[in-house]
Structures are given as C-alpha cells and as structure tokens.
Amino acid sequence: MNTFYSICSLVALLYCAYYVLVDIDIVTFGIVFVSGFLFRMVVHFNRRYLYALANVIGIVTTGIVVFAVSVGEGFTQGFVLYYLITPLMTLSFFSTFNRRILLATFLFYGFLFAVLLHAYHNDITNEPMEKGVTDVLLFNFVAVFTFIFYFIYNFKSINEQFFKDLNQQRHQIELQNKTLQSQNETLQTQNQKIDALITSLNDKVKNNMQIMSILGEMDSFANTNLSHENYTKLYLMRLKILDLSYKMTYEQQILPQQYYHYFLNEYAKEVQKAMHAYMGKVSITANDNNDLDATNTKRFDATMILYNEIILHTFFQLNKDCRFSTAFHYNCEKNSSSHLLFTIENLTEKDTLHLNITPIQSRFAKSQGIDISNNYENGLFSIQFMMPN
Amino acid sequence: MSANRPKILIVEDEYLIVFMLQMCYEQMGFDIVETFDCADKAIHFVEKNPNIDLISMDISLASTKTGLDAARIIRNSGNNTPILFISGNTDYQKEANKISFSSFSEKPIGLDGITHAVNRILGLSLK
Numbered sequence: 003m004n005t006f007y008s009i010c011s012l013v014a015l016l017y018c019a020y021y022v023l024v025d026i027d028i029v030t031f032g033i034v035f036v037s038g039f040l041f042r043m044v045v046h047f048n049r050r051y052l053y054a055l056a057n058v059i060g061i062v063t064t065g066i067v068v069f070a071v072s073v074g075e076g077f078t079q080g081f082v083l084y085y086l087i088t089p090l091m092t093l094s095f096f097s098t099f100n101r102r103i104l105l106a107t108f109l110f111y112g113f114l115f116a117v118l119l120h121a122y123h124n125d126i127t128n129e130p131m132e133k134g135v136t137d138v139l140l141f142n143f144v145a146v147f148t149f150i151f152y153f154i155y156n157f158k159s160i161n162e163q164f165f166k167d168l169n170q171q172r173h174q175i176e177l178q179n180k181t182l183q184s185q186n187e188t189l190q191t192q193n194q195k196i197d198a199l200i201t202s203l204n205d206k207v208k209n210n211m212q213i214m215s216i217l218g219e220m221d222s223f224a225n226t227n228l229s230h231e232n233y234t235k236l237y238l239m240r241l242k243i244l245d246l247s248y249k250m251t252y253e254q255q256i257l258p259q260q261y262y263h264y265f266l267n268e269y270a271k272e273v274q275k276a277m278h279a280y281m282g283k284v285s286i287t288a289n290d291n292n293d294l295d296a297t298n299t300k301r302f303d304a305t306m307i308l309y310n311e312i313i314l315h316t317f318f319q320l321n322k323d324c325r326f327s328t329a330f331h332y333n334c335e336k337n338s339s340s341h342l343l344f345t346i347e348n349l350t351e352k353d354t355l356h357l358n359i360t361p362i363q364s365r366f367a368k369s370q371g372i373d374i375s376n377n378y379e380n381g382l383f384s385i386q387f388m389m390p391n
Numbered sequence: 392m393s394a395n396r397p398k399i400l401i402v403e404d405e406y407l408i409v410f411m412l413q414m415c416y417e418q419m420g421f422d423i424v425e426t427f428d429c430a431d432k433a434i435h436f437v438e439k440n441p442n443i444d445l446i447s448m449d450i451s452l453a454s455t456k457t458g459l460d461a462a463r464i465i466r467n468s469g470n471n472t473p474i475l476f477i478s479g480n481t482d483y484q485k486e487a488n489k490i491s492f493s494s495f496s497e498k499p500i501g502l503d504g505i506t507h508a509v510n511r512i513l514g515l516s517l518k
Contacts, residue, residue: 201480205451208479209405211499216411219502238501245499 037067207248215241396422397444400436402461403477404428404453412447412477415505421445429454430461437465443472445513450478450487459483462490473512477505 040063047056215238222234399421403409409426416423424443427433430452437443446465450458462474476487479498487495494512496504 201451205479208498209408212477212479213405213407213411215499215501216408216415220411220414241499 037063037070040066211241211245211248396420398422398424398442399445399447400424400433400443401426401447402428402430402433402452402458403447403449404451405449408449412505415502416447416509418502419506419509428452430456430458434461434464437470437472438468441470441472445509446472446474448474448476450476450483451480457483459486459490462487462493466490475508475512477508 040059044056044060044063047053047059218234218238218241222230225234397420399416401409401412401416401423403412403426406428409428413423413426421444424440425436427436431454433446433448434456437446446462448458448462452458452461456464458476458478462476465472465474471492474490474493476483476493476495477498477500478484478487478495481497484495484497487493492512494508496508500508
C-alpha cells in the first residue's frame with residue numbers, strides 16, 4: 003500500500019513538475035515543492051499507522067495543489083489535475099468498502115469546488131471560459147449524479163453487506179469473549195482452590211505450632227529441673243522465631259518495629275536469665291536503630307534467624323560446660339558497608355575455642371547471599387555477616 | 392464437676408488442641424461443660440445452656456459456618472456470654488473485634504497468654 007501512496011505522490015509531483023518546466027514560476031515551484039513534501043508526509047504517516055493524520059494532510063494538500071494549479075495555470079489544468087488526483091486519493095485513503103461512496107462524494111464536492119473556482123476565476127480575471135470546459139462541467143455533473151443515484155440504489159446491498167460483516171465480527175468477538183470468560187472462570191476456580199489450600203495449610207501450621215507450644219509448657223511443668231526448664235524456654239523461643247518467620251514469609255506481614263523490639267528483648271531476657279544462672283553477669287545489646295529495620299523484611303528475617311543461631315549455639319555450649327565466669331557483651335551493629343557485626347568482648351582465645359562459638363552457615367543465610375566469617379584478635383572475637391547490598 | 396466453678400465451652404476442630412485447652416482451662420479452675428468441633432452443634436448447645444461463663448472458640452472449624460458466624464448467631468439470640476477467639480488466621484481479627492464481649496488471640500498462644508486473655512475477657516464482661 004505504501005508503494006501505491008508513493009506512486010500517487012510521484013504522479014502528482016510529475017504532473018506539477020511538467021507545468022513548472024513549461025512555465026517556470028517561483029511561486030508555482032514553491033507550491034509544487036511544498037505539495038510534494040506534504041504528499042511524502044502522507045506516506046510517512048501512513049507507514050507509522052497515523053492514518054487520520056495522513057488522510058487530513060492528503061486531502062488538504064490535494065485541495066491546495068488543485069487550487070494553486072487552477073489559479074496559476076488556468077482552470078482546465080487544475081480541473082484535470084483534480085480528476086487525476088481525486089480517485090487516487092480516495093482509493094488510497096479510505097477502506098475498500100467505503101471507497102465508492104467516498105469517490106462519489108469527492109467527485110460531487112470536486113464539482114462544486116470547480117464551479118466555485120471557475121466563478122472566482124471569471125470574476126477576478128474576467129477571462130472567457132476556455133473551450134470545452136462547459137462540456138466537461140456538464141459531463142462531471144451528469145457523472146456525479148449518476149454515481150450518486152447508483153450508489154443510493156445500491157446502498158441497501160452495501161448496507162446489508164456491512165451489517166453482515168459486522169455481525170460476523172460480533173459473532174467472532176462473542177466467541178472469543180466466551181472463551182475468555184471460560185478461561186477466567188477456570189482461573190478463578192483454581193485461585194479459590196489455591197486460596198482454600200493456603201488457608202487450610204495456615205490453619206494446620208498454626209495448630210501444630212499451638213500444640214508444640216503448649217506441649218513445651220506442659221513439659222516444663224512436669225520437669226522442675228533448672229537446666230530442663232531453660233531448654234524448654236529456649237525451645238519455646240525458637241518456636242516463636244518460627245512463628246515470626248512464618249508470618250513474614252507466608253502471610254507476608256510487615257509487622258510493627260515495636261513487635262520485633264519486644265520480641266528480641268524478650269528473647270534476650272530469656273538468654274540472659276539462662277546464662278545468669280551459670281555466669282553471674284551477662285549483657286546483650288543490639289543497636290536497634292541500625293539493625294532492626296522492619297521495613298526490610300528479608301534482611302531482618304535473616305538477622306532474626308542468625309540471632310537465633312548464634313545465641314542458641316552459645317547457650318548450648320554454656321549448658322554443656324558451665325565453668326565460665328566471663329561477662330559477655332554481644333554487640334550488634336551495621337557499618338556503612340552493610341556489614342552486620344556481632345562481637346563478643348572480654349573473651350580469651352581459649353574461651354573462644356572452648357565455647358566453640360562458630361558461626362553456622364545456614365542454608366537460609368546462603369540463599370540470602372549472606373557470607374559469615376569469624377575472627378579472633380586481641381581478645382575480641384567477632385563474627386561478621388556480610389549482608390548483600 | 393463443681394457447681395461453683397465457672398463453666399467453659401470449647402469449640403475447636405483440632406482434637407489435640409482441645410485436649411490441651413481442656414487441661415489448661417481445668418488448671419485455671421474452669422469446668423469444661425462440652426467440646427465441639429463444629430459451629431452448629433455449639434450454637435445449639437448454647438441455646439439450650441445459656442448459663443455458660445466463657446466460650447473458647449476457634450474460627451476455622453470443621454463446618455461451613457465459621458466461629459465468627461456462630462458468635463454472631465449467639466449474640467443475635469440475646470446471649471452475651473464472653474467469647475475468646477483463638478485462631479491462627481489474623482485476617483479474622485478485625486471481624487472478631489466487632490463482636491461484643493469478645494477477644495482475639497492468635498495461635499500459637501502460650502499458657503500465660505491464654506490466662507491473660509481469659510482474665511481480660513472476663514474482666515471486660517464484668518465491666
């Protein structure tokens with residue numbers, strides 16, 4: 003179709019160029035040049051699917067060219083040019099279905115335009131009408147009205163065809179809609195099933211946690227042994243961590259920061275109490291402002307589990323051998339390069355080795371891209387968690 | 392079963408939790424009047440036995456009616472027995488809070504948590 007537009011433009015351009023070559027006139031040349039450019043724009047916009055814009059430019063350009071040639075070169079030439087261009091324009095710009103009606107319309111308006119132009123030409127220039135023009139006008143008039151009556155007569159069949167096509171398209175759209183509705187219903191059903199399954203799983207998980215929680219507590223009532231009680235408390239705390247992690251991962255809850263602080267404080271208290279029985283003085287501090295960022299759930303989730311691992315690990319070691327009287331200071335801070343640092347001060351290398359406080363490379367930590375390393379230097383044992391940026 | 396001890400009805404579909412709640416409430420001094428795993432039976436029971444002091448209710452039950460549905464029906468019948476909802480699904484919390492003389496506790500809840508919740512709900516109902 004683009005080739006067709008180009009040919010139309012070229013024909014129009016050549017036709018105008020002919021007049022320019024015959025009678026060189028700068029104004030005419032300018033008009034031809036601008037018109038040629040505008041016709042090329044029609045091709046350009048059509049290629050970019052801007053049909054409405056292309057049509058408007060094409061129609062306006064045709065009018066300008068015809069008007070210019072009519073004024074510059076005489077009415078007959080303009081009129082002939084119009085007859086050459088109009089059908090091509092009509093065929094080019096509009097759909098096959100409408101082209102006959104539009105062709106008739108164009109011809110009709112062309113006829114009126116030509117008459118007006120002729121009248122204008124006569125008024126302005128007072129030139130006599132050129133020979134043969136009256137016959138052409140009469141032919142045009144007869145042709146146009148013949149066309150119009152023919153199309154009015156055939157309009158019914160055209161209309162029927164139009165509605166037939168329209169109904170066919172509507173039928174196809176309805177079929178597509180039905181298919182889409184069916185697919186949508188299937189998806190909704192599947193989603194409902196998945197939702198029900200997730201809700202059911204959630205209930206099961208929570209119920210099992212509930213059972214484990216109460217079992218742990220009942221067990222602590224049955225066993226009054228201090229060590230056993232501590233184990234039970236730690237077990238319950240671990241259960242709370244599981245619950246917290248579950249909330250964050252499955253329920254996708256962003257819990258208030260105070261919740262974490264409360265939880266961590268409770269956790270710290272429990273460990274302190276447990277350790278106090280063996281060591282006398284324990285302090286566990288966390289730099290809340292930097293570390294406990296509840297908005298970054300992934301990082302915090304990792305932090306919680308790492309907290310759990312390190313403290314639990316230490317606790318078990320302490321329970322295994324309770325000869326220590328060292329005051330431990332757990333410090334947690336995050337430096338500018340996103341490193342989470344746990345340090346245990348006042349610890350001899352022997353203690354470190356004996357405590358066997360080694361970081362646990364958990365699967366979770368690995369999956370989160372967290373690298374864990376430990377270091378002992380000048381009485382300071384540190385475990386560094388390289389958090390992903 | 393002592394006549395002076397407060398009566399509690401447990402509605403829960405997980406029998407292990409029922410067992411544990413029974414022990415917990417008995418330790419707290421309650422008489423377990425009945426346990427049900429579905430809402431309809433509980434509603435029917437409360438209609439016939441309105442003088443219960445507390446209902447411990449799960450929300451997701453082994454019936455089409457949820458614990459929330461049961462609570463609404465009980466309230467609509469004019470019964471204001473305090474209801475302690477214990478559920479793992481926090482989505483229900485907002486709806487549960489709309490029911491008068493009720494409290495919502497999330498699973499897992501410890502024995503201390505249950506005691507605290509019971510005291511709170513009973514205190515609320517006394518007010």
